[in-house]
Every structure is written in C-alpha cells, then in structure tokens.
Amino acid sequence: MQRWGLHKSIWTQDLRKKNYETLRQNLNVDTVIVGAGITGLLTGILLRDAGKRVAIVTDGEVGHGVTGNSAGHLTQVLDYEFRDLVSRFGEEKIKDVVAACGNAINFVEKLATAKKIECGFTRTPGFKFTESKDDLQNLVEEVELAQRFGMSASQLLNNPLSFLVAGIIRFENQAMFDPLSFVLNLAESFVGEGGLLFENSRVLKVEDDSTPRVHTKFGSVSAQEIVLATHTPIGVYLSLHTRVAPYFSYVMGVRLKRAPAQGLFWDTSKPYFYLRPVKTGTDIWIIGGRDHKTGQEIKTYERYLEVEEYIHQHFDVSEILFYWGNEVFESVDGLPYIGKIPFTKNIFTGTGYSGTGLTFGVLAGRIISDLILGEKNESAEIFDPSRVKAVASASSFLKENMNVAKWYVSDRLSHHEIGEIKLIAPNEGRVIDVGEKKVAIYRTENGRIHALSSTCTHMGGTVHWNSAEKSWDCPCHGGRFRATGEAFEGPPLGDLADVKLYTEENPDAADTITEATPGFSPMPEQLLDI
Numbered sequence: 001m002q003r004w005g006l007h008k009s010i011w012t013q014d015l016r017k018k019n020y021e022t023l024r025q026n027l028n029v030d031t032v033i034v035g036a037g038i039t040g041l042l043t044g045i046l047l048r049d050a051g052k053r054v055a056i057v058t059d060g061e062v063g064h065g066v067t068g069n070s071a072g073h074l075t076q077v078l079d080y081e082f083r084d085l086v087s088r089f090g091e092e093k094i095k096d097v098v099a100a101c102g103n104a105i106n107f108v109e110k111l112a113t114a115k116k117i118e119c120g121f122t123r124t125p126g127f128k129f130t131e132s133k134d135d136l137q138n139l140v141e142e143v144e145l146a147q148r149f150g151m152s153a154s155q156l157l158n159n160p161l162s163f164l165v166a167g168i169i170r171f172e173n174q175a176m177f178d179p180l181s182f183v184l185n186l187a188e189s190f191v192g193e194g195g196l197l198f199e200n201s202r203v204l205k206v207e208d209d210s211t212p213r214v215h216t217k218f219g220s221v222s223a224q225e226i227v228l229a230t231h232t233p234i235g236v237y238l239s240l241h242t243r244v245a246p247y248f249s250y251v252m253g254v255r256l257k258r259a260p261a262q263g264l265f266w267d268t269s270k271p272y273f274y275l276r277p278v279k280t281g282t283d284i285w286i287i288g289g290r291d292h293k294t295g296q297e298i299k300t301y302e303r304y305l306e307v308e309e310y311i312h313q314h315f316d317v318s319e320i321l322f323y324w325g326n327e328v329f330e331s332v333d334g335l336p337y338i339g340k341i342p343f344t345k346n347i348f349t350g351t352g353y354s355g356t357g358l359t360f361g362v363l364a365g366r367i368i369s370d371l372i373l374g375e376k377n378e379s380a381e382i383f384d385p386s387r388v389k390a391v392a393s394a395s396s397f398l399k400e401n402m403n404v405a406k407w408y409v410s411d412r413l414s415h416h417e418i419g420e421i422k423l424i425a426p427n428e429g430r431v432i433d434v435g436e437k438k439v440a441i442y443r444t445e446n447g448r449i450h451a452l453s454s455t456c457t458h459m460g461g462t463v464h465w466n467s468a469e470k471s472w473d474c475p476c477h478g479g480r481f482r483a484t485g486e487a488f489e490g491p492p493l494g495d496l497a498d499v500k501l502y503t504e505e506n507p508d509a510a511d512t513i514t515e516a517t518p519g520f521s522p523m524p525e526q527l528l529d530i
C-alpha cells in the first residue's frame with residue numbers, strides 16, 4: 001500500500017466502469033453541465049428526462065471528484081448543529097431544509113430502484129455521540145429540535161458502539177450507499193437515454209454572453225445555460241468564492257476485529273470524526289475526520305496519523321486497508337448556495353455543501369433542473385446564492401476572509417534561501433524565495449527539479465505543498481494543482497506556470513541540482529510575469 005500520494009478511495013476497488021470519449025468537436029445543446037459528480041449527474045438525468053438536449057463535460061473520469069472520495073453517508077442531520085442554523089434562519093426554514101434533505105434521500109432510493117442501480121443503498125439509523133459530558137446538553141437540544149422538525153430521534157441508554165461514550169442520540173431512517181457506483185450507473189443511464197457525456201475534457205474557459213459556451217482543449221459546447229457542477233464553481237465569482245471556505249478531510253478504510261452495530265456515526269468534536277461500515281454486516285469500516293483549512297497545514301500526513309491514532313484508541317484493528325482525503329466547502333452561514341450565480345446571465349451552480357454534500361448534491365440536481373425547466377421548487381429560495389444573510393453571516397464572513405488575507409500577506413513577508421533546494425527530498429516540494437519571486441519547487445522521484453510559479457492561477461494566492469497528497473494547494477479558495485502544476489480541483493482554470501531556472505555553471509541543468517549551488521539564480525526575463 002502506498003502511504004502518501006494522491007490516494008484512491010475504497011469505492012474505486014472492483015470498479016466496473018465504462019469509458020467515455022474526450023470532447024473533440026464543437027457542439028450545440030440546450031444545457032451544458034461541467035462536472036460528473038453527484039450534482040452534475042443528477043442535474044443531467046433530470047433535464048434529460050424532461051426532454052432537454054444535455055451534454056456533460058468532465059475533467060478526469062465520472063465520479064472521481066469528491067463524490068467518489070466521500071464516505072457515502074446520506075443524512076438529514078447537517079454538519080452545523082440545528083440550534084445554530086435555527087438561530088440564523090429560524091425554525092420554520094430549517095424544518096423545511098431538513099424535510100428537503102429527507103426527500104433527497106427518498107429520491108436516491110426511488111431512482112436506484114427505478115433504474116435498477118446496484119449501489120448498496122441501505123436504510124440505517126444515524127448516531128451522534130459525545131465523549132465529553134460538556135456536550136450532553138447540546139445532544140438533548142439536538143434531539144428536541146429534530147423531533148420538532150418531524151424526524152424520529154431519541155436519546156439512547158444502550159450504546160451500540162464498542163467503546164464508552166458520555167452520551168449518544170439516534171436518528172431513524174438515514175441511509176448509506178456506494179456513491180461511486182451510484183454515479184457510474186447514473187452516467188450509463190444518462191447516456192443510454194440520449195445524453196452526451198465526455199470524460200478527460202477539462203474546461204479551460206467559460207463564456208457567459210449571448211451564446212453561453214464552455215471551451216476545452218479540443219472542442220467547445222454552446223448552450224442556453226451552463227451548470228458548473230464542479231463542487232465550487234470554476235472561474236472567478238466573488239459573490240460565491242468569498243462566501244465558501246475550503247477544508248480538507250482525511251479518511252481510512254479499516255478492517256476491525258470487533259465492529260459496532262450497523263449505522264452511521266459521528267461525534268461532537270470539532271472537527272468531528274465520522275464512521276460507517278462499507279456495507280451491511282462487514283467488518284470493514286470507513287473512519288474519517290481531522291479536517292483543516294486547505295493549504296494551511298504543512299505536515300498533512302500527520303493528520304492521517306492522527307486519524308490512525310483515533311482508530312487504534314477506539315477499536316481493535318486487524319488492518320488498515322485504505323487512505324484517502326479530499327476537500328469540502330463550507331458556507332459562511334451554514335447552508336449551501338444552489339441556483340443561478342449572482343451577476344451571471346446563464347450560469348448555475350451548487351456549492352458550500354460542507355460534509356453532507358451527497359444529500360445536498362441530489363437536492364441541487366433537483367433545484368437547478370427545476371429552475372432551468374421553469375418549474376416551481378419549494379426549496380429554491382432558501383438555497384438561492386443571492387440570499388442576503390448579512391447579519392447572520394457577517395462574523396463568519398469576516399473570519400474566513402481575514403484568514404485568506406493573512407495568507408496573502410504572510411507569504412510576502414517570509415523568506416527562504418535558494419540553498420533550500422538541496423534540502424528538498426525526492427517526491428517532496430517546497431515554496432522558496434528566488435530573488436523577489438516565490439517559486440514552487442518539486443523534486444521528482446528520480447531527483448530532478450520541477451520549478452513552477454507559486455501564484456495560483458485563480459486569484460493570485462500562493463500555493464502550499466501538501467506532503468501527504470503530493471499536491472500544491474491554495475489556501476484562498478481551495479484550488480489544487482498536481483506536483484507538476486496541472487490544475488485538478490477547485491476554481492482555477494489554468495495550470496501553474498513553468499519557471500525556467502539556471503545556474504552560472506550550467507544554464508540548462510538547473511533541474512538536476514542536488515545540493516546548494518553558489519551561482520544559482522533565476523533567469524529574470526523568463527521568471528514569471530506575475
């Protein structure tokens with residue numbers, strides 16, 4: 001098992017997958033959807049069912065964004081505590097949100113049955129527990145509110161876990177599934193019903209004028225509407241990017257010697273741990289947590305070690321089988337933004353789902369397709385991206401954006417020596433100062449140096465090395481780039497620019513530096529035009 005690097009989730013094992021061609025032509029359809037995760041596929045299926053001509057264009061393969069890297073819980077119990085949400089939006093609205101999430105889960109069940117999708121959809125209770133007596137009152141309030149929202153929820157005297165807790169509550173009728181199988185089957189169904197689907201087709205440009213259009217390297221698709229189902233919208237949309245914050249979460253697949261009773265479990269710690277069996281009756285469990293803001297943790301592998309330590313403290317473990325991680329986007333007021341992007345003519349999106357984005361992705365598919373079809377959707381208003389919750393979200397808005405400002409500023413202030421290059425081990429990276437520029441340097445497995453601009457192509461943040469995932473991550477809005485600079489996640493459209501470095505002695509061989517070289521310097525005219 002490879003311990004660090006871009007990991008593959010448990011769902012990618014035993015994968016039965018069809019391949020779809022790359023976009024190599026110019027097309028015109030009714031709606032073009034960018035991204036083939038749960039949001040894109042659901043929107044596509046629903047629009048296709050309504051008779052629209054739809055094309056889905058995705059980077060990489062179907063489901064291999066965050067959807068296929070999730071834990072597969074389907075819950076109505078949101079990441080934010082109910083009482084916090086009620087204090088921001090009022091009880092009636094949150095009651096509606098919880099009902100809409102319940103309907104989204106019912107919809108997955110209905111769709112899986114109607115389309116005969118084998119994705120392990122199983123109804124199961126959800127349990128929220130605490131190991132701290134200080135949180136007991138919060139659990140009591142959570143149950144009371146859930147009951148007022150019409151959920152079947154109770155405090156438990158019997159603990160289904162295999163370790164001691166201070167308190168635990170139970171929510172009936174939640175669900176779990178294999179999210180990757182679900183979206184792969186949706187993709188087959190979408191194509192079978194006449195939808196167009198293109199894989200390995202990264203969108204590089206989005207045009208929102210009288211002819212909305214998306215462009216990839218080898219083709220383009222024009223349409224009446226564009227749906228950016230890319231988890232956070234690609235491109236620059238200040239109204240949204242300043243209101244969602246990227247966090248990174250860590251997960252493991254573990255074989256347990258003594259598994260708890262079946263269910264979805266999560267605790268009250270911040271950030272919380274989450275656990276579930278991979279399927280009914282198995283001793284393999286998915287356990288995750290230790291989230292942190294993207295790009296703001298240097299030794300990211302230590303987070304995996306902390307999840308591992310938690311697992312060993314709480315369970316009798318046979319073996320750890322899988323490691324993987326990915327991003328979640330949290331909105332400043334606790335609810336996602338779903339609908340038309342403010343100040344655009346024809347662009348829709350769904351983002352800010354937090355850790356319950358499988359339920360919200362389904363909900364987004366229903367809301368966006370209804371908006372495009374001109375149908376009434378009861379939930380559209382509360383999730384509308386242009387909603388104004390200035391009072392409720394002002395403090396979080398300020399906190400998240402002051403945090404971004406800190407990263408812009410402190411990067412300009414810190415200084416690294418050029419000689420640091422020699423300290424970079426194979427398959428590691430580091431941002432160093434070269435003259436007045438910051439250069440992101442990655443040393444390949446075979447010792448060669450790959451030098452890149454450290455300036456994020458989205459809005460100019462400085463990328464940071466993620467040692468566990470071997471990627472360059474931007475702390476500002478969650479943009480991520482491969483070690484060799486290709487954009488693969490978050491809002492950036494372009495790759496990190498290559499930087500040419502040379503030494504006095506050997507102008508062509510800077511990429512072979514293995515130790516500090518006195519005459520090493522950047523070639524000014526070729527070094528970044530930031």
Ligand SMILES: Cc1cc2nc3c(=O)[nH]c(=O)nc-3n(C[C@H](O)[C@H](O)[C@H](O)COP(=O)(O)OP(=O)(O)OC[C@H]3O[C@@H](n4cnc5c(N)ncnc54)[C@H](O)[C@@H]3O)c2cc1C
Binds near residue numbers: 037075201230
């Ligand atoms: C570790 C982890 C565990 C989680 N567990 C749960 C859970 O148990 N339950 C739950 O409800 N939620 C969970 N979530 C959250 C949930 O997985 C996500 O919110 C949800 O999957 C997002 O779906 P999406 O379709 O919007 O995005 P994605 O699944 O990320 O799909 C976006 C697609 O857009 C494509 N794309 C991006 N940029 C471009 C471009 N420029 N051109 C073309 N295509 C592009 C990507 O390749 C990808 O296919 C978890 C998240 C993480 C990180």
Ligand code: FES
Binds near residue numbers: 458460474476478490
């Ligand atoms: S992701 Fe926005 S500046 Fe990098």
